[in-house]
Amino acid sequence: MTDTALGTRDRIVQTTSRLMQRQGYEGTAIKQISQEARVALSSVYHFFPNGKQELGIAAIRHADVEFADILREAMASTDDPAEAMVATAELLITHLRNSDWLDGCPITATALETASRIPEIQQAVADTFDHWRTLIADKLRAEGAGIAEQDAHDLAHTVINTLEGAELTAQVTRSGEPLEIAGRHLARLVDSYRQGPTRCDR
Amino acid sequence: MTDTALGTRDRIVQTTSRLMQRQGYEGTAIKQISQEARVALSSVYHFFPNGKQELGIAAIRHADVEFADILREAMASTDDPAEAMVATAELLITHLRNSDWLDGCPITATALETASRIPEIQQAVADTFDHWRTLIADKLRAEGAGIAEQDAHDLAHTVINTLEGAELTAQVTRSGEPLEIAGRHLARLVDSYRQGPTRCDR
DNA sequence: GTCTATACCCCGATAGAC
DNA sequence: GTCTATCGGGGTATAGAC
Numbered sequence: 429m430t431d432t433a434l435g436t437r438d439r440i441v442q443t444t445s446r447l448m449q450r451q452g453y454e455g456t457a458i459k460q461i462s463q464e465a466r467v468a469l470s471s472v473y474h475f476f477p478n479g480k481q482e483l484g485i486a487a488i489r490h491a492d493v494e495f496a497d498i499l500r501e502a503m504a505s506t507d508d509p510a511e512a513m514v515a516t517a518e519l520l521i522t523h524l525r526n527s528d529w530l531d532g533c534p535i536t537a538t539a540l541e542t543a544s545r546i547p548e549i550q551q552a553v554a555d556t557f558d559h560w561r562t563l564i565a566d567k568l569r570a571e572g573a574g575i576a577e578q579d580a581h582d583l584a585h586t587v588i589n590t591l592e593g594a595e596l597t598a599q600v601t602r603s604g605e606p607l608e609i610a611g612r613h614l615a616r617l618v619d620s621y622r623q624g625p626t627r628c629d630r
Numbered sequence: 631m632t633d634t635a636l637g638t639r640d641r642i643v644q645t646t647s648r649l650m651q652r653q654g655y656e657g658t659a660i661k662q663i664s665q666e667a668r669v670a671l672s673s674v675y676h677f678f679p680n681g682k683q684e685l686g687i688a689a690i691r692h693a694d695v696e697f698a699d700i701l702r703e704a705m706a707s708t709d710d711p712a713e714a715m716v717a718t719a720e721l722l723i724t725h726l727r728n729s730d731w732l733d734g735c736p737i738t739a740t741a742l743e744t745a746s747r748i749p750e751i752q753q754a755v756a757d758t759f760d761h762w763r764t765l766i767a768d769k770l771r772a773e774g775a776g777i778a779e780q781d782a783h784d785l786a787h788t789v790i791n792t793l794e795g796a797e798l799t800a801q802v803t804r805s806g807e808p809l810e811i812a813g814r815h816l817a818r819l820v821d822s823y824r825q826g827p828t829r830c831d832r
Numbered sequence: 833g834t835c836t837a838t839a840c841c842c843c844g845a846t847a848g849a850c
Numbered sequence: 851g852t853c854t855a856t857c858g859g860g861g862t863a864t865a866g867a868c
Contacts, residue, residue: 436833436834450745450746451656451743451746451747452654452656452657452739452742452743453657454653454654454656454743455654455655455656455743455747457860457861457862458861458862458863459861459862467834468833468834468835469863470833470834470835470836470864471833471835473862473863474833474834475833479862479863480862480863529745530745530746532742532745536738536742536798537654537742537743539798539801539802540654540734540738540742540798540801541653541654541739541743543652543731543732543734543801543802544653544732545653550802553802554802554803557799557802557803582814582815583815585796585799585807585808585812586796586811586812586815588795588799589792589795589796589798589799589808589812590788590791590792590795591795592794592795592799593790593791593792593793593794593795593796594787594788594791594795596738596741596742596791596794596795597759597787597790597791597794599741599742599745600745600752600755600756600759601756601759605787606787606791609784609787609788610787610788610791612784613784613785613788613819616819616822617815617818617819620818620822638852659842659843660843660844660845661842661843661844670851670852670853670854671845671852671853672846672851672852672853672854673851673852675844675845675846676851676852677851681844681845682844682845833868834867834868835866835867835868836865836866836868837864837865837866837867838863838865839863839864840861840862840863840864841860841861841862841863842859842860842862843858843859843860843861844858844859844860845856845857845858846855846856846857847855847857848853848854848855849854849855850851850852850853850854
């Protein structure tokens with residue numbers, strides 16, 4: 429990561445994404461981006477003529493595919509969808525711990541700061557959440573999981589949202605506990621929707 | 631709200647809290663605060679000699695007690711703890727809708743922006759989440775709820791975290807659906823921990 | 833595409849009169 | 851406690867040589 433072999437444009441986007449993850453949109457200056465990416469300030473404007481807003485959107489799209497890879501890895505680690513929830517939570521804990529609790533969701537801070545002012549960024553955030561949610565829903569809908577279509581859709585919402593909130597709390601308290609609990613609860617919730625003779629409905 | 635009969639200091643804190651809720655910490659300028667609160671810039675520094683950081687912490691503490699009132703109202707609306715989850719989600723939807731989807735969690739944006747840089751603010755955020763979580767846990771532990779001590783503690787974590795994430799998604803998508811789903815799922819989860827002869831365990 | 837230099841503005845914070 | 855004025859710095863963005 430932060431590879432020197434990357435092209436200039438990619439290095440700018442990657443650096444922006446990481447800085448906005450930790451400091452948000454308003455808290456990240458273009459000068460800081462150019463310095464940490466070891467790129468001339470004018471190069472940033474060369475690749476992103478529309479300035480910070482365009483750069484912010486590119487950073488969100490970058491974070492989108494990057495985190496989608498992590499999510500896919502967690503989903504592929506087990507056949508059981510409930511177990512996959514625990515695995516995802518543990519993966520997030522590992523990433524957080526390895527970054528001294530700094531690298532949480534890469535787009536949440538930016539999303540909240542700009543929600544009231546920059547609709548283009550809000551749209552990019554909405555697209556990203558939708559993408560991640562689809563990856564979860566696909567896993568829950570897989571044959572053998574035994575979860576109805578509508579249930580899978582709703583569950584995917586709560587899975588993403590619970591992980592999102594638990595990751596925030598984990599960051600603030602510098603503890604993996606919120607995510608551990610979230611993983612267990614999500615597994616239990618997913619299991620409760622599996623169709624079969626041994627389950628009892630609510 | 632935004633009452634003219636408030637003292638100068640209170641008006642500053644309240645305005646700061648609302649602006650940081652919508653724009654985050656870095657996105658909110660002290661000049662904007664003084665203007666919207668109809669207060670001289672020097673008055674802000676008169677009441678908060680340590681500047682923006684001190685003001686930010688005061689705004690978080692203000693948001694703490696303000697949202698705790700909302701939470702208590704929702705908890706008191708029904709005896710059944712599972713129903714209380716649905717009621718809370720609906721209350722959040724109402725607040726969001728009434729503010730054109732702008733007023734979500736008042737401290738999340740500030741928390742994320744400053745997590746890597748201002749430990750004092752991070753501490754105030756942690757205290758606030760802890761306070762809110764206690765309000766939930768107390769409801770779940772109430773006699774008649776039939777939830778074990780340890781389960782109530784864990785559930786309170788996930789309740790806060792799920793609502794937090796669902797509110798974020800609701801803001802971004804300008805839709806109450808994520809919170810509606812969250813309310814239903816949390817109710818189901820809480821119910822699954824109630825002790826009694828008719829429940830089956832996982 | 834990258835360099836240096838800079839315009840222009842707003843930021844947080846302070847000074848001193850009243 | 852509130853007023854006006856201002857300082858020093860850093861923000862976004864641009865110009866023009868190379």
